[in-house]
Amino acid sequence: MPTFSPRYAFAAPITTDKITPKIIARAVNSLTTFSGGIYGSTLIGGLCAIVYKDILNIHTIMIIDGRKIAERVERQARERVERLREVGVKPKLVVLSTTSAEGAKIYEGVRRRACDRVGIICERIDLTGASEEEVIGEVEALNQDESVHGILLEAPWSPDIDPRRVFMAMDPLKDVEGLSPCNLGALIAGREDIAPCTPRAVIEIAQSIGFEFEGADVVVVNHSMVVGKPLSIMLLNRNATVHVCHVYTKNIVDSTKKSDMLIVAAGVPGLIGREHVKEGAVVIDVGMNRVNGRVVGDARFDELLDYVKAITPVPGGVGPVTTAYLMLNTVICAERVSSMRGII
The missing domain is CATH 3.40.50.720 (NAD(P)-binding Rossmann-like Domain)
Incomplete structure (x- = not known):
């Protein structure tokens, strides 16, 4: 069985049981057993011992x-954004949306607020109803756009699109989800520089x-x-x-x-x-x-x-931490793209 030694103070321990009537009844029954000729101090000691034993058995x-974990990851991303901005790099994420699903709309607000906190420019392109070739064409254009550092193909995807083809067309340096063949291959080799969020x-x-x-x-x-x-x-x-x-x-x-x-x-x-x-x-x-x-x-x-x-x-x-890692992955992509261009 694996051991658990908390590395961060982000996992709040709670007890899920209380001293129930059943526990009290057990203590009282024990006192009744002890009642013949035993002094009061012994009775109290018996009660305390029994209740204490039950408390030790409470499941924790x-x-x-x-959210606490996400705060730490976002703080790391924000610090790296500040260093990039010092050399004139403004990290930019472009999100390609191929469906009007309710979940995607809800997450759009969550993602945009996270980008604002970290200092990432976020742009969303609505490709609802676009063909697979049109989506790939948009990706290829973003690959060449020097102001763009990260590209996200937002899930859920349109059923008319094969996401594998889209990721194959995406520049691995700008693939913030780490799902291009190059980045997945690196993952298999044990390199997790850009891993799925x-x-x-x-x-x-x-x-x-x-x-x-x-x-x-x-x-x-x-x-x-x-x-x-x-x-x-x-x-x-x-x-x-x-x-x-x-x-x-x-x-x-x-x-x-x-x-x-x-x-x-x-x-x-x-x-x-x-x-x-x-x-x-x-x-x-x-x-x-x-x-x-x-x-x-x-x-x-x-x-x-x-x-x-x-x-x-x-x-x-998991949700807040996933969003935080999207921020950090975008920053990493901005660093990699900027390094390839000799900016940093």
Whole structure:
């Protein structure tokens, strides 16, 4: 079982149990047993010992505060932006949107506010209804635009577009999601200079609570090119034993129940409950679903609270850290592009 030695003070420990009537009843019953001819001080001592023993057995978990982790990552990005601006470089991110999905519109505001905090210029190009060739043409034009340092093909993508072709056309130096063949190849080789934002966020969250990857059993419920595939590579780079589950996995419980860490990004609200999780495991919930006007994850958060070692909430867990790493990746791209041009 991996050890947990918090590296940062971003994982807030809470207790999920209290001194219940049942505990008090046990203490009273014990006092009754002791009542024949025992002095009052002994009775009080017995009560204290019993209650203290039960308090020691209270289950303690960590609800991981993604916002605190994001603040630190954004601060690092902001400091690097200031150094770039000193030499006349103003980092600029261009977002290509190919769908009018509600989730994309919500995230647009979140992303723009983060760019404002860090000092990144952000431009969004609406390509809803554009053909694949038109999207690729836009990417090729941005590749040549010297004022642009980062290009993001916003998910979800239009069903009429093969994102693999778009990423193949993208300049690897400006690929802020790290999904071009060049950047993915570097990831496999163990170089994570530009890695996909959500996998980077998951790794950072796990490291923030001191999770030891080496030798740990980690299950990823997702096999997309944005999350599951690159994340599994990054976990392997850290010597974890990795199992990947997806829509074609016949019985995910066979894998998830044995894992020290369960990372779920299925996009299915309430998919993961106690029956899927080993007691004392870590659960990182990447899912973000809107149900009855509320944003919820893929894990049944309340059900797992008194069962797991640590868990990320939704919202406030993986999402803010993912956005922060988009900022940092954009800055890294600006540094790389500027270095190639001999500016820094």
